[in-house]
Amino acid sequence: MELARRGCGVVGVGRVAVTRASRSAATSSSSSSTTPSAHAQEKDYKVRVLRYPDGYERVLRYPKDKAKRRSAASGTVASTAQVETTHADVSWDIAGARASPEVAEAKPPTQPEGVETSKVEEEAVEEELEVPSTIPDTPTELLRKQKSEEFLLSRKLEWDYAKSSFEVMDSCPWVEPRPLWVLGTLDAQGGVQTFTLRTRVSKDELEAEMEMLVGKRLSVSHLTDGVVTFESKGIAEHFAEENTTATTELFVFEVGSHELFQMTADVKAVVVLMKSNKSNPSARMLATVLRDQPELDT
Numbered sequence: 295m296e297l298a299r300r301g302c303g304v305v306g307v308g309r310v311a312v313t314r315a316s317r318s319a320a321t322s323s324s325s326s327s328t329t330p331s332a333h334a335q336e337k338d339y340k341v342r343v344l345r346y347p348d349g350y351e352r353v354l355r356y357p358k359d360k361a362k363r364r365s366a367a368s369g370t371v372a373s374t375a376q377v378e379t380t381h382a383d384v385s386w387d388i389a390g391a392r393a394s395p396e397v398a399e400a401k402p403p404t405q406p407e408g409v410e411t412s413k414v415e416e417e418a419v420e421e422e423l424e425v426p427s428t429i430p431d432t433p434t435e436l437l438r439k440q441k442s443e444e445f446l447l448s449r450k451l452e453w454d455y456a457k458s459s460f461e462v463m464d465s466c467p468w469v470e471p472r473p474l475w476v477l478g479t480l481d482a483q484g485g486v487q488t489f490t491l492r493t494r495v496s497k498d499e500l501e502a503e504m505e506m507l508v509g510k511r512l513s514v515s516h517l518t519d520g521v522v523t524f525e526s527k528g529i530a531e532h533f534a535e536e537n538t539t540a541t542t543e544l545f546v547f548e549v550g551s552h553e554l555f556q557m558t559a560d561v562k563a564v565v566v567l568m569k570s571n572k573s574n575p576s577a578r579m580l581a582t583v584l585r586d587q588p589e590l591d592t
Contacts, residue, residue: 339355339356339357340355340356341353341354341355342354342355342356452575452579453583455575456575456579456580456582456583457583458569459568459569459571459574459575459580460566460567460568460569460580460584461566461567461569462493462495462520462564462565462566462567462584463555463564463565463567464495464558464559464564464565465555465559466551466552466554466555468551471550471551471552471553472525472550472551473548473549473550473551474523474524474525474548474549474550474551474554475523475524475525475526475527475530475546475547475548475549476488476489476521476522476523476524476530476546476547476549476554477489477522477530477533477534477544477545477546478544478545478546478547479542479543479544479545480543488521489521489522489544490519490520490521490522490563491519491520491522491566491577491580491581491584492517492518492519492520492581492584492585493517493518493519493520493564493566493584493585494515494516494517494584494585494586495515495516495517495518495564496513496514496515497514497515497516500514501513501514515586517585518562518563518564519561519563519564520563520564520565520566520584521554521558521563521564521565521566522566522568522580523554523565523566523567523568524546524567524568524570525567525568525570526570527546527548529568529570529571529574530546531546533568533574533577534546536576537576537577566584
């Protein structure tokens with residue numbers, strides 16, 4: 295009985311060994327049968343081997359034709375293929391396992407070349423932003439500033455300087471003709487016209503007559519066109535450049551003195567002769583003074 299049992303045990307062991315051997319043979323035969331197809335598939339792919347410092351190797355296969363992508367056979371290592379989202383082509387990892395999924399490094403957004411600014415420009419912008427505004431924040435503060443002695447004195451000096459920078463003439467003061475430069479601009483139709491400012495002209499004779507009749511000094515004046523005129527071409531060009539706006543473009547042209555006064559007399563206009571100063575008031579300030587607004591008292 296013991297021998298029989300032992301024999302049975304031996305027979306059982308032998309069956310197990312035979313069974314395992316048959317299974318291994320079947321496996322080897324199946325693997326050998328799939329080898330030709332695997333070699334055939336390698337023709338459609340290009341192989342890339344990645345070797346790491348720790349001895350780890352990875353073999354990647356890239357399909358040569360995107361239209362003929364094939365999935366690997368089940369039971370092989372190629373079943374672990376993954377699509378690389380960070381590449382334009384699809385690749386399969388056929389050797390080795392990943393310890394952690396690869397994450398594409400995020401690239402910082404590139405700034406267009408046309409928008410690039412230098413450090414000097416950035417510093418200049420920062421300095422402009424840091425400069426405090428001189429405009430009051432509230433209407434109350436604005437009124438308080440306009441009534442302050444410093445503000446009124448500044449306005450008075452500006453007014454006096456602008457009023458002393460020109461001379462209003464209705465007749466030519468020169469016997470010999472000389473060149474003068476006047477300002478020109480374009481009208482709505484694109485034609486050239488003389489640049490004029492409304493100018494208040496006092497009537498001294500009428501004021502004297504009214505004083506004799508009424509017994510009191512009265513101011514008598516009327517508004518007419520004043521042709522802004524310069525004796526220097528350089529000063530005229532500088533004034534035109536400084537006062538050209540988006541809606542009004544100023545330019546300079548030459549005219550004879552006798553001819554200019556003859557034209558102004560025909561249309562009952564006057565000549566506003568600017569003095570040869572290096573700095574003249576702005577066209578807006580000049581227009582205000584020529585209308586002869588009330589002077590500011592301090």
